[in-house]
Amino acid sequence: MDEKKICMVCKKALATVKVTRLVKGQVRETWMCARCALKRSHYHTMTPQAIISALIKKEGQQAARLNEDDERQCPTCGLPLRSYRETLFLGCSDCYAAFEEAVVHDLRRYHGSVQHCGRTPENDAATVEPRLAIRDLQRRLEIAVRREDFELAARLRDEIKRLKAQIQETESSSAKKEQ
Amino acid sequence: MNEKVLKCDRWLERGGPAEAVVVSTRARFARNFPSLPFPRRAREKDLCAVLERVAAAIDHQPEFAGGARFYMASLSELDRQYLRELHLISPEMEKLPKHRALFLSADLRQGVMVNEEDHLRVYALEPGLRSYEALQQVIDLETSLARELPFAFSPQFGYLTSCITNTGTGLRVSALVHLPALSIMNRMRQLVEWLRSQGMTARGFYGEHTENHGGFFQISNEVTLGKNERQIIELFSRVLEEIIDREERARRELASNPQLEDRVWRAYGILTHARMISTNEAMELLALLRLGVVADFFPRLTHAEINHLAVAIQPSHIRAYLMTQHQEHEEQEFHEEERDRARAQLLREHLRKAL
Numbered sequence: 001m002d003e004k005k006i007c008m009v010c011k012k013a014l015a016t017v018k019v020t021r022l023v024k025g026q027v028r029e030t031w032m033c034a035r036c037a038l039k040r041s042h043y044h045t046m047t048p049q050a051i052i053s054a055l056i057k058k059e060g061q062q063a064a065r066l067n068e069d070d071e072r073q074c075p076t077c078g079l080p081l082r083s084y085r086e087t088l089f090l091g092c093s094d095c096y097a098a099f100e101e102a103v104v105h106d107l108r109r110y111h112g113s114v115q116h117c118g119r120t121p122e123n124d125a126a127t128v129e130p131r132l133a134i135r136d137l138q139r140r141l142e143i144a145v146r147r148e149d150f151e152l153a154a155r156l157r158d159e160i161k162r163l164k165a166q167i168q169e170t171e172s173s174s175a176k177k178e179q
Numbered sequence: 180m181n182e183k184v185l186k187c188d189r190w191l192e193r194g195g196p197a198e199a200v201v202v203s204t205r206a207r208f209a210r211n212f213p214s215l216p217f218p219r220r221a222r223e224k225d226l227c228a229v230l231e232r233v234a235a236a237i238d239h240q241p242e243f244a245g246g247a248r249f250y251m252a253s254l255s256e257l258d259r260q261y262l263r264e265l266h267l268i269s270p271e272m273e274k275l276p277k278h279r280a281l282f283l284s285a286d287l288r289q290g291v292m293v294n295e296e297d298h299l300r301v302y303a304l305e306p307g308l309r310s311y312e313a314l315q316q317v318i319d320l321e322t323s324l325a326r327e328l329p330f331a332f333s334p335q336f337g338y339l340t341s342c343i344t345n346t347g348t349g350l351r352v353s354a355l356v357h358l359p360a361l362s363i364m365n366r367m368r369q370l371v372e373w374l375r376s377q378g379m380t381a382r383g384f385y386g387e388h389t390e391n392h393g394g395f396f397q398i399s400n401e402v403t404l405g406k407n408e409r410q411i412i413e414l415f416s417r418v419l420e421e422i423i424d425r426e427e428r429a430r431r432e433l434a435s436n437p438q439l440e441d442r443v444w445r446a447y448g449i450l451t452h453a454r455m456i457s458t459n460e461a462m463e464l465l466a467l468l469r470l471g472v473v474a475d476f477f478p479r480l481t482h483a484e485i486n487h488l489a490v491a492i493q494p495s496h497i498r499a500y501l502m503t504q505h506q507e508h509e510e511q512e513f514h515e516e517e518r519d520r521a522r523a524q525l526l527r528e529h530l531r532k533a534l
Contacts, residue, residue, distance in 0.1 A: 077216045091220040093213045093331035093339040096346075106343050107336070113405025116337025118348035119318075121325055133311035140196075140420070155196055 007033035074098040134163050180499055180510060183247045184258045187265055190287040191490060194483040195307015199473060200423045202355040202395075202486045203266070206313040206412075207302035208321050209340045209349035213331040217341040218294040226278035226294050233293045234282070236327040240320070242284040249283075251276030257510050260495035266304070266355065269295055289320050296341050297349075299324070306483070308419060310352060314412050337404060347404030352415045354398050356422060357486075359466035360429035362394035363439070370425065378402045379418050393466030395489070398422065434474050443471040451530050455519040461492045461526060468530075477533040488529055492522050500525055 005015040013033030021028050072081040079091030081099050088106065090096065096103055107114050137160050144153040195201070211217060212232075215225055230250075237243050251259060251272055262281065263273040272279050272295055280293045292300040301324065303316030331339040337347040345351070361367055371381050382397045398419065400411050433439045446467035449456070456464075469485050471477050490496060501513050501521045513521075 076214055077220055079220060088344070089219060089342050090217065090339075092216045093211055096333060096336055096339050103336075103343065107346060107404060110344060111347065111402045111404035113402075115335060116333075116347045116404060118337060118350070118407040120334070120337075121330060121332050133315075143420075143424075152196065159196065 005031045007031065007036050009033075009036035072098065134160055137163070180261070180502065181249075181254060181258045184249070184254065184261055185499060187247070187262060187267060187283070187287060188487075188490065188496075190304065190306065191265070191487045192483065193306045194481065195305060195309055197308040197423055198306065198482045198486070199469075200356055200358070200426050201308040201419065202357060202489075203304060203306050204309050204313045204352070204354045205266075205302055205304045206310070206317045206350065206352045207300050208317060209297040209338065209345045209351075210299040210301060210321070210324075210328075210330045211297050211339060211341065213329060213339075215298070218296065218298060219341060221294075223278065229298050230278060230280055230293055232328060233291060233299060234280070236324050237282045237291065239327065240284070240323060242286070242289060242320070243282060245285040246287075247281075247283040249281045251279040251281070255510055257495050257498060261499060264490055264493040264495055268292060271295060284320075289316055291320075291324075297345070299328075306486075308354065308423075310354070310412055310416050310419070314350075314352065314408065318408070344401070345403055348406070348408055348411065350403055350408055350411055351399050352412060353400075354415075354419055355395065356398055356419075356426075357393075357395050357466070357469060358422070358426045359394040359470055360433050361426050362466070363433065364429050366425070366429060367396075370422070374398065374418065377414065377418050379414070393462035393464075393489070395462075395466075430470060430473050433470060439470065440474070440476075443467050443474070443476060447471065447477070447530070447533070450526050451533075452527070453523045455516065456523045456526065457519055458492055458494060458522070461522060462489060465489055465492075480530070480533040484529070488526070491525060491529075494518065497522050497525070 007013045007015045008030050009032050013035065015031035016034050017032050017037040019030045019032060019037060021030070070081055073079060074091050074095045075098060076094035077091035079095055081102060084090055084095065084099055085102065090099075090103070104114050137156050141153055141156040141160070144150075144156060191203075195203070212229065215221065215229070218226060218229075221229070234248070237248075249258075249262065251268075254262075254276065259268065259273045259276060262268045263270060267283070267290065268281050269292070272281070272292060278294050282291045282293070284290065288305065289303050290301075292302070301317055301321045303313045303320065305313045305316070333339060338349040340346050340349055358367065358370075361370060367381075374381055378401050380399055380401050382399070383395070400415055403411070406414075446464040450461070450464050450468065465485055465488060468477070468480070469482065472480050472482060472485065491500070497518045498511075498513060501507075501517065502511060504521070505511075
């Protein structure tokens with residue numbers, strides 16, 4: 001493999017993208033880091049998701065070269081690993097286990113994390129804390145008052161009142177249940 | 180046209196907080212059945228089975244009693260286009276209707292799309308900026324559905340979805356915002372870059388891969404894994420506040436600009452006198468009109484009315500309007516010229532009383 005190259009644009013980051021252009025009949029190659037490539041190239045006209053899948057594919061291609069003969073398929077739905085790499089679409093929930101390394105790699109790149117920390121099917125009582133919503137509304141109310149947008153302020157005030165009543169209601173009903 | 184489809188535009192009539200900038204807020208969860216191929220790869224019998232199971236679970240939801248059940252394949256193309264223009268289904272659902280359905284609660288605030296990219300897309304839709312309320316609504320609905328339906332879940336990856344961009348919480352919170360001032364002042368690119376640095380993204384009026392006209396954008400979170408629902412909604416609210424603030428500042432700067440004042444009145448002139456007008460032109464002019472509403476030029480016009488008009492002038496809405504005018508019950512194609520004429524007429528009818 002090539003030795004590691006430094007981005008020819010910012011001259012700082014590691015180059016991961018090679019842009020080849022035809023300038024006056026001559027092939028000109030520029031090595032860039034992903035950030036500079038994003039700024040300069042045709043990626044501009046693409047949607048964020050397309051950019052990410054193109055970048056992941058680029059890196060995926062390197063990985064694929066290492067195990068090109070990886071003809072793995074998902075045992076449940078028969079999706080080939082190759083097809084996942086091309087589209088980033090999985091075939092069924094079991095594909096996550098079947099292609100674990102590839103999926104972990106892409107999840108980390110896209111989300112910056114591979115550990116879920118949200119709701120689970122077990123704790124199905126999770127709710128938005130109404131107190132948090134009130135705090136948010138109060139902040140907006142302050143801004144509205146400062147801007148002298150009294151119409152909005154009145155609406156926000158009503159919304160806060162409604163949520164406060166809701167809290168009281170749930171508290172009194174849970175108190176009743178305990179009795 | 181289907182009567183129930185026609186009535187779905189009711190949700191736009193309610194105004195909401197910060198409606199001068201935010202048309203609507205939506206929160207949705209992507210959910211799937213375990214070990215069953217995702218819709219893209221599923222066989223017909225799998226898709227039918229999914230549809231049946233979800234429909235049975237919907238039967239037990241009190242909010243959905245008296246709501247609408249739209250089986251896409253039994254709706255006409257016009258009906259589907261109409262629902263898409265109302266942001267109730269995705270463009271993908273409109274184009275490929277087979278074995279797909281939309282279930283709506285009676286008050287139109289909650290919905291379930293079946294066999295779109297994922298087996299279920301459970302969502303809540305609120306006019307104006309109501310992110311916490313939308314999240315609460317969709318959590319309630321998902322919790323209640325999860326009591327009957329097993330959803331594919333892994334302790335490490337969270338909820339398993341068809342595309343890895345939704346894995347984890349499966350939660351996407353989005354707002355349809357109108358940013359005419361930032362667009363006119365060429366500050367959108369700057370905003371989009373800032374959004375990206377916050378893990379948020381901006382798309383066109385009708386979602387992914389669509390154009391935007393007149394400064395309408397959809398703002399939503401990108402990251403769904405490694406953050407919990409509360410963190411996602413907090414980030415969303417914070418970002419939306421910043422967007423509203425930037426847009427309002429830009430509007431105030433523009434308010435003192437005599438050239439813009441002239442443009443707003445010219446827009447009003449065209450909208451109230453034109454005999455033929457295209458969707459794109461109308462959208463651009465309505466954006467200017469909104470700036471006029473902010474500056475108090477049109478005391479009898481509200482933001483909610485402009486939001487409503489922005490949808491009412493879309494192609495299938497104009498077709499529906501033409502059909503009622505002609506008292507046609509059968510669906511009909513109309514010539515583009517006729518549609519442009521009808522659009523101009525509709526705008527004149529609604530805006531005559533603006534002053």
